[in-house]
Amino acid sequence: MRKIETARRGDRERRPIAVIQFPGVNCEFETARAVRSAGFAAEVVRWNRTEGMLEKYGGFILPGGFSYQDRVRGGVIASREPVVGIVCEAAARGMPILGICNGAQILVEAGLIPGRTDKVEAALAPNKMPGRTGYHCDWVFVRVDGGASFLSGALGEGDVIPLPIAHGEGRFVSNDAELFPALLGGGQIPLRYCTAEGEVSAESPVCPNGSLLGAAALCNEEGNVLAMMPHPERAAYLYQVPDRIGGAWGDRKSALLEGDASDLFRPGPGAVLFDAFCCAAAEGVS
């Protein structure tokens, strides 16, 4: 937590965060809003405006949605755009990069995640759930094992947080059978689907998509690039949490509903991810 406080107090000269608007994404504005609530400036930047980006921004977020209409595969067309080349360069310089949902698909298709080589090493395959196919929107729980990622330190190890998901292709897979165990060992699976009590599972309904090892997010070895399927921007404020999910956050929401209007916009369970991201951006290029 200490790191975040430092970041919030950080100098005023720090560079804003770019939220990249590919054609067809649809979470860019609420994502930028969540960054601002974390105390950082954020700009929604069109995909075809690439000049001077590396110098201008302190971090990049690829928001959720349907870039290029999921033509060919979710995220793959956007991953070939020049702006993602800039994101790759930023990643190499150690700037924090966050891909959410469709943004996560882009980072995987760009080879930035898990990023052990410069090859595409994994995929986000169609959801696998008994009795249903395709798009699925619901709230899930994830357990935080920050590991190598910039979440480390900002979130407690083993913290359980509720977040919403909304995707049709969210199953992290690889044809290299050894990859995921290695990623787990290397602290590159910072979020895993779990029960409300924190028990990790790769099985439905706890894991909503059949992801290997119940992975909800992967990061690169350096930890500055994070690809996650859940939507933290939809859980950035307390009012967004449904009370039916129970647990500490459900109780907090229930208490809110007997409480005060000013509590509506207090940080929700997803806010801490933006805090951690902004904190990494404030630390600057390593």
Next chain:
Amino acid sequence: MSGKLALLIGHRVEDLAARTAEETIRRRLDGGEALESLDREEFWEFRYRTEELFEEKLTALIDRAELFVNPNKHRWRISTGGIAAGHEGKGYLLKVTNREDIDGDVAKHTLTMQYGFRGLEEVRYGVLWIIRLAEGVVGDGPAGDAGRALAEKIAVTKSRDSGLLVNPHYQEWSLERIG
């Protein structure tokens, strides 16, 4: 009676996925300049063992319901000679399926449980890309031919600047020469 047939679905109107893929390969990928054209068909393969007139029944269903084909957007044909049959000109057919074919499984379930198809053994869904390379690239040599290698390079995703149409981490593919 056992049999196998394929339903091939193309676009009446512009196939935006094919156009975008074509432009992305040409503009962004290694070797992309050799691409002459790229087209796409979706396919459903059906394997069955039944006394019913399977093809007639399927045709009637396609005409009636919006299950596989949107008549405003798609044209379709049924092929009993495999999905490669009926493609003209020179080039390569890239067949892409998902290793875990959930769409195919669900379609089998729906056809069996809801539309009363009997003896349906397997349904597979996939995409067929028709890759045509520029004049002079498609060599005539047997194995190791340069055209085939290039088609594979365009097709199979290896890195951000190599390959687009298949992600081998969850998809299976095969490449076949036509013409």
Next chain:
Amino acid sequence: MIDIAPDITLSGKERSELIRLLGREPSTVELQLFDVLWSEHCSYKSSRPTLKEFLPTEGPTVLQGPEEDAGILHFTEWQGVRYGLVIAHESHNHPSQILPVEGAATGIGGIVRDVVCMGGELIGVLDPLRFGDVNGKRADHSIAIARGVVKGIAQYANALGVPNLGGDLFFDRSFDQNCLVNVVAVGLVEEDRVVPSAVPRAATGEKYVFLLVGKPTDSTGFGGATMASRVLDGEETENRGAVQVPDPFLKRVLNVALHDLYDRAQRRGIPFGCKDLGAGGIACMASEIADRGGVGVTIDLDRVPLAEEIPPFVAAVAETQERYGLALPASFVEEALALFNEEYDLPSIYRGARAAVVGEFTEERRVKILFKGETVCDAAVEAITTAPVAARVEGAAPETAVTARHDLPPEKIGGALLAMLASPNGGSAEPLFRSYDQEVKGNALLRPGEADASVILPIHGCPVGAAFTVDGNPRYGALDPWAGGAHAVLEAARNLACIGAAPLGITDCLNYGNPEDPEVFSQFRGGVRGLCEAVRRIGLRDDPGHPIPVVSGNVSFYNQSETGSAVAPSPVICMAGIVLDGANVVTLRLKEPGDAIFLVGRRRGDLGGSLYHDVVHGDRAGAPPRIAWDEETAALHAVSALVGDGLARACHDIGAGGMLFALAEMIVAAGALPAGVSQIAPGATIEIDRIGTGLSPAETLFCEAGGFLIEVDDKGARALCAAAERGGFPVFRIGEVTERGALEVRSGGETIVNLDGACLFDAWDGALRGVFQGV
């Protein structure tokens, strides 16, 4: 490709009128244009006089009434800015019957345009749906349509990035051959930034041009309006071409770019107008925006970007999706073109999409359409925008039959409840909620399924919530058209009350059969009368004496089967409300063991048209519940105020299914947990003798007279009793919330129902899974 002009549907009299207006024989383009304009779908020729006669459209909450693409309701003021809610309602019934996925998707695509062209930022969609019987003899077909429609709505709205704020779902055999797919779109707009659908008055000074932006025009959707204005004849395949092809991806980019344009023009004080292209295409849109600005327009079809070669009469009126038209001053046009075509790069993300200048607005009040140098249409603006009226005959109102009440021995009540929960009309809509994006935009406070109405906080930092519900019970409409309208409004108002919202206004969609049939026309008139009586009797909570205004809506006629029997009269209401303090809303699930459960509203044994009669006895006859206006409206305003003041812990309205069904829902709602059902708790025990009705237990528990179940603590209980005293409506403390997750009903010193929560949950949760799982 269409190259021969199709048959037109204008009557002989209408054709003579057209010749009189033009002073000559119409050209092909003119014929096609007027065929669309004077269709029922566009002209409301059968319904307009009735709507004008009855509907209250003004009041303190109204910023914009029904004459625009969408209505606007005053919402709230925040940090010096006044905000309005833009709201519109549309049906896409016939297209969805023919091509469910595409038909429903274009329904969403069409209605959101109405909100965006008014300057509204899209904040939600709702989808009232009516499908055929999924257990009847056309079950396969009904299931395929239901699945397709839900898929179409999900595909379009999810990709567009607009959250689903609710809907309702009803299955009945009267919809076997004509489903109802109604769609509502809601937007938020700063009140001084509403975009007019008129060429600005400044047009008299500076030259204004007509900029068309979006998808290239093609022949898709040609004939859509006329299709909606007649009976489906069973030749569904032949009508497929009239269903448009949707593209939510292009729409998303287009909407973002359009808002960017609005913003630039408004910041610089440049007056402009915008209107979406729907029925009647380019010709219709340009005529209307010109007429409203008091000018004329000349359209050059050769400058319209086309996807394919099409004849002029198609280019002029085709309903190609994803297009908007703008009236811009000539000095601003270059910048607008650059914004769409270069900055947002429409041509390279969607082949053929672009912005283009296709005409100009003229002092001369005529609509001229040019094609290859020839004038193919030349008519006075008034001729185009003057809608005809079709006199329809109202038949005698049907006699309402009164049937016997079916009673049930107490030991069978539990089984009856489970059957109702497991029925398609009683079960959980969870499969839909998981298919729709409920979260995008991040404004959700209460999602569909969590409470009787959904609530969003559309202005960041502002605790004022916007609440929405859609309602309409076709079982009531079929028995008594008047009651169908009245109960739809009452149910909607009760739903808002449950979350503490005060009503702001209504957008309606009135679905009936063929208006040329006197019986059907009297159903329509009856429904409108019922609706209007209810909006006047209920009135605005915070502005007593004013009716709840109807600010937009839609009438859909010609909904019937091949044999000519009309759908159940189906007036569908979407009511918008305001929650002053978002921290006081409540969900419907029971919360604290030990809390009291109160019944608000008298039980009178009304079972006609009830879910209980339908499911348990197979009887759909009888009279819908009588309405005790004074008691019921007093109760709903008092409940709304009580919840709004933060004095309730849970609240659920009693409507279809009755009191026991409502209580069961308050228990099973706890089961819809993300990680699967671990346990259902808490539960409830009630003692029905405390109601003291003189009715049998079944009559008490399944009666559908309007009311509420409220969970309160001691303080809330005192407040509720005091409110009841003041308002003159009855309340009964019927039981309490229990630790054990079960439902227990006691009467005469005995337990007559004792059902485990998991058992209730399984029945309810499984009801629709089979219908919606599959391709």
